[in-house]
Amino acid sequence: GAVVSQHPSWVICKSGTSVKIECRSLDFQATTMFWYRQFPKQSLMLMATSNEGSKATYEQGVEKDKFLINHASLTLSTLTVTSAHPEDSSFYICSARDFRTSGRPDEQFFGPGTRLTVL
């Protein structure tokens, strides 16, 4: 149980284009989803927190107009990198938390990540 998937697993795009990454909780309802970015040999940095049905909360320094987050349902959140540039190339990881799941309400479950390369 508690599986989080991401799609695509990798994507290569040209500078200036927009890329959408999907994050799904497969066997539970995720009231809260998180988006992280990880640069090579560095740890995860939280970009934003999204709660189903409401606007995402962005961390300081993360441009909300560049990284659009939509959490329209309890099983799906999307991150759209708009007008991507080479410096946006990174590993993007989502995670999900379900406060209502008994037994493991405080754990976060992570997706496998999406590697974005912007040429």
Next chain:
Amino acid sequence: KQEVTQIPAALSVPEGENLVLNCSFTDSAIYNLQWFRQDPGKGLTSLLLIQSSQREQTSGRLNASLDKSSGRSTLYIAASQPGDSATYLCAVRNYGQNFVFGPGTRLSVLP
């Protein structure tokens, strides 16, 4: 602001050794602490979650301890195997806050 550090940054050991990975955090008023494993180019796999009221958690060959007063957690791996090679991340959550991740320890277990 919570800060998390991990020592050592990298570790290489022969197969079969018992080893200890360390995690330190600056704000001891934590809600919980979680250890993860990350294989190269992959996402995170949860290993152990320790609530603030707990002192340790065990799963198979893994044992994680928590000492809130000193701001430390250790991950003990018994009888290490080459399949244990990965980066191990410690993440700390304070009340009402999100996870803060440490930089990780890259472990290589040599056959």
